[in-house]
Amino acid sequence: MIDLDETDRAILRALRADAALSAGELGRRLGLSQPAAWRRIRRLTESGVISGRRLVLDREALGFGVTVFLGVKLATKGRVSLDEFERAASAIPEVQTIEHVLGLFDYRLKVVARDLADFERVLRRRIMTLPGAGNVEANVMLSEERLPGPLG
Structure with missing residues (x-):
């Protein structure tokens, strides 16, 4: 540091x-x-304080009006490797972030979709077919407030 x-x-x-x-x-x-x-x-x-620079795209301007946070609990942890789940989830274009977390769920995914019908398609055809996917809980983002973070 x-x-x-x-x-x-x-x-x-x-x-x-x-x-x-x-x-x-x-x-x-x-x-x-x-x-x-x-x-x-x-x-x-x-020194690693700056680890990269990113281009931030406006999801709504690109036609993605729905953002959903998914909690995913793996059904078969022993039979499916975490790497296998992460690799398969990474291949889904609508999945923006994959976070391995400790708590009620094993993973937290941020998913974007054009609308709720599009999200339902992604959920049924892609998310629920991920290797080892078990219980999934969805939270639809209603609004977002960006906070400045530790530097103020």
């Missing part, structure tokens, strides 16, 4: 809001030279 000063935190907040910002633009916003901003970004990346 590296020590972060307020400038590092400001860089992280700015990149979290817009990961496409250049070192020059970051420097202008924070009162740093372009090389100084670039060195800090490189240090944060090399």
Whole structure:
């Protein structure tokens, strides 16, 4: 773990809001030279604080109006490997995230669909046929509020 000063935190907040910002633009916003901003970004990346940059797509603009979180309990843990379940779930395009969790369920999946009828198709034809899939509980997302996280 590296020590972060307020400038590092400001860089992280700015990149979290817009990961496409250049070192020059970051420097202008924070009162740093372009090389100084670039060195800090490189240090944060090399230390693992920045692990990548992502493009965030608007699901609704792409026609995916429904997001569902599924709790999946494996029916046959001993007969089906976790890797096999994860590999099969990863092959489903509507599955956005696969989280192996501790608790009532073994996995938590985030699934997007065009509408509820499309979700039902994905559930019946793809999710319920996953190797080892047993009990499945669905929670439809009604709204989403993004919180800033630990950096404020």
